[in-house]
Amino acid sequence: MTDVLILGAGYAGIRAAKMLAKYAPAGTNVTLIDKNVVHQEKTQLHEIAAGTMPVDKITFNIRDVLPKSINFVQAEVSKVNVEDKTVDFTDHDTMPYDYVLIALGFRSEDFGLPGAAENALPLEDVATAQNIYETIEAHVANFAKSKDHKDLTIIVAGAGFTGIELLGELTHTVPALQKKYNTPDIKVVSMEMATRILPMFDESLAEYAMNYLEDNGIDMMTGTKITKIEPNAVVYADGDSEKRIYGNTIIWTVGVSGSKVISDSGFEQRRDRVMVTEHLNLADHPEVFLAGDDSAVMDPSTDRPYPTTAQISTKQGDVAGKNIAAAISGQALTPFTYEAVGTVASLGGKDGIAQVGGKQRKYRGFMAKILKKAVVDKSLLDDANLSTMLKKGRLPL
Template structure:
């Protein structure tokens, strides 16, 4: 394939790699700037990651939390979208090479690639655990859950069903809470052949408390809420090995499970190591207090992929990425105009996590912690507000509303074409 380069323009060219919270915030903030913008992403859609667990537990459609990246041109004409994966960056020639051989040249570059699951080199984790950071992974987990339940019906519940969630952060807590409600509220109606008491949920967390960044009172409330829902908590427990049929903890104890959900940590994509940028703790890209990549004047990094000088990292949440993207766009516009911009300052708007219906925790700097139903209402409003696109907000509101408001009557689940592994007689259909 012949190499194709972007058409030269008299205006500065800003290239943004990554269409997540940080990348899209930067692109939108450049809407009125006198620049041409190119957004590059390996996927054609942006994913609202905080609600991936709702897709995995059959409460939302994948389309409810994804947004077509090319539709950004409906309100912004100075942007073009390129679907591709970056294979290399030449900072001397200011050029980016994609997998198809095409080259994009830039005057300013914003790296907002996000992160991926970190298995910490634990044997068997990458092979047997199921992470939850992309739409594809959420759908795969959803299908495995349904297939496991259907298989148990066909075979007869000879063995107990067991699920382990590794990681006691927001993703792990929310996933464990949703699975518990699926077992407690839905299974007795939709799977009368199965005994919910023989379906076991275990959450493993290396620290002695859940939701590490939260204050102790909210950590204790979260612990009580999960235990009330019947989740077996293994706090202060590490994972030594993940096997096909369970997990070996740090003390050598084997915990059986048919499904292991990995929500234990994140790291940068391996490809970044070939991009010629300095990397710090967790292989995140090193930046200064203006979010510039160290050693480069016109290259910036925002969101989860970046770490400040001295390995001081912002929380790996949506708000730091969005604020960082907007700041870098403002900085680029100021540089073009020959103006100065002060160093980036993050405004902490607080942290949220939900345990299930009518149960959530909210921590905001300078205000008392909030828990229970009030925090859950705020969680619902915030997540619907930040969803991209009015259609997505409406669809998510309808689906989540029907799940939580009519929880005692509505047991419909959003499923796909789950492969049938067994015939009615229990023999393999493969």
């Protein structure tokens, strides 16, 4: 019997499990392991952080969507012992493997910025997303007693994809909280080091997003280098001097890295991402596969690693699962290739931008938001099943 361990039930892990259930030869024992019993659609965490979507709309029970041939174990991975071909856990006995897929997802990266870990709120999972919204609402509610306008200031550090989608949701959250607690204006500030947001989009679409957010009350501070996070302020460079934006809610969406398990296991890595072959495994340990945020695979068109996106992670999960099945059967492995279907960003409940298809057609406004809902529904269909999509999807059917 061949033992296959899949570490992580995110986008890549679940897809790999489904591929192995379909293609692995008889006698293969496949076990999917995750510290949670529910899968989180992490591309939608910004909605939880803004309080615009209930948690149950972006989560589902992992066991409910797995093929019957796949085992599931709830456990937290602590280390992968490549030489011994075993995996250690914080809360489970060590497990051996013949093949392993590491797909443990991302964690927030503060790049060692002073005060970021202590004073800013990361957006990593459902728990941290809920904490962000609870913090926002608690400070707004507290204004009635404090009369401190820092309670009414929300600072979002980082205007990458997640940051922009969060800001879009906050354009709905802020008016609702202001009405609920009868406060003066609530200020939302976006601070980003780059001078242009959303470089993955055509410049006209990025400009549309920028104008939309500014028109809806977001103070967009681009070209701003953050130097420190204090308990109630973000410090940034202004020439040779320092300036501060004061606020009691500081949200960190600047960047992510792979799982800490990667460095703890002694892999050669950069920001906890491991360079893999075109087959998504290690050259010197071909039984070890990596996918999603823990992997780095080269894009031959740019000679740079592909970005870490849910779309790429899903495709990597498909290829890794098929390749493990092929390796068990003694067949040739398939190289990972990728061509983006498109990119869609939400700007709140009824707006967005999209660049999709081979011709990279551009959409903005309500049509882009419809495309975003379709992307969410497709993800639920791929990760879970049709019944889950019908229950939790966004498009009316």
